[in-house]
Amino acid sequence: MTDLDALPLRPELRGRTPYGAPQLKVTHRLNTNENPYPLPAELLADLGTALAEASRELNRYPDRDAVGLRADLATYLTRTSGERIEAGQVWAANGSNEVLQQLLQTFGGSGRTALGFTPSYSMHPIISAGTGTAWVDGHRRADFTIDAAAAVAQVREVRPDVVFVTSPNNPTGTAVALETIAELYDATDGVLIVDEAYAEFAREGTPSALTLLPGRPRLVVSRTMSKAFGMAGLRLGYLAADAAVVDALQLVRLPYHLSSLTQAAARTALAHTPALLATVEAVKVERDRIVAALPAMGLTSVPSDANFVLFGRFADAAAAWQALLDRDVLVRDVGLPGWLRVTAGTPVETDAFLTALGEVAPEFRASLGD
Ligand SMILES: *Cc1c(COP(=O)(O)O)cnc(C)c1O
Secondary structure, X not given: OXXXXXXXXXXXXXXXXXXXOOOOOOOEEOOOOOOOOOOOHHHHHHHHHHHHHHHOOXXXXXXXXXXXXXXXXXXXXXXXXXXXXXXXXXXXXXXHHHHHHHHHHHHOOOOOEEEEEOOOOOHHHHHHHHOOOEEEEEOOOOOOOOOHHHHHHHHHHHOOOEEEEEOOOOOOOOOOOHHHHHHHHHHOOOEEEEEOOOHHHOOOOOOOHHHHOOOOOOEEEEEEOOOOOOOHHHOOEEEEEOHHHHHHHOOOOOOOOOOHHHHHHHHHHHOOHHHHHHHHHHHHHHHHHHHHHOHHHOOEEOOOOXXXXXXXOEOOHHHHHHHHHHOOEEOEOOOOOOEXXXXXXXXXXXXHHHHHHHHHHHXXXXXXXX
């Protein structure tokens, strides 16, 4: 094979590495924040019927505007946020990653800049690079929270065209206060994207940025069916924003990007929302169990509003990661010195993780004062 450098690659892609959470054959896969619970039997039965029905029309292109699906998503958002969201304010694509890519194609691009508060979702800078958008790392405090005043000052100075706020943040887990999001909106002339991939897991009393949408035409809230809905394999992400943002995205979206099968499956899944989201509470219980078990092992965690926990600290996180893998437990090394991230799943998975961690912690944890 030819060396990549021998190809006429775009300069901004040279030397970069692709997104790559390992997909290993391990008994306990706790590294990509999936929901481990199987889909409800009634949903599986309905999916069979709906997909067979949709298949009959596979000779035709799908509904380019996904009108029915967007209406169903708007209903879901309205019910859960208390904020009235119209179908025209919603847009859907193949995973929220595609939604984010379309946003950057529309509002970023060559000569433009995106800013996000790192550590955060690793795909934000990767999609920025892919769309030719320059990237600036926003600052966080040592405890990974965002200092609103410092963030506002940095946004005023950098003047980015796109600002990312991940709330709850991945990989650290903590939700961002709505006041901070509102202040950041006022500080930028660009588009503010609040990535709410984990919103359904937030602790009691954590409102969604959907409630900030009225009167803020440059605010975008992105969501996904990959996490709480337990449908990562479906590839369905979506956003809510001013209807003008949805109109603007039509300039870059590929025609017929969302297949008829995806639209049919997503609508069927949404008809089973209560059954699908029933596992969210169970996952939150496991998350809180993990958090509670750490201090006895001489470890700590970052407050989590998501279905995962950032835990540490380790003298050598990569070595601790390997030691857990040797015990058939795959967690995520997110590249933060001293920290690892584990997905909360079933009680059996929590047991396996905590047992393995109990064996690993004494050797690998950081000593006090490190
Ligand atoms: C998992 C995740 C997504 C989801 O991406 P999909 O393409 O919808 O699967 C988006 N944002 C963040 C912060 C995530 O962690």
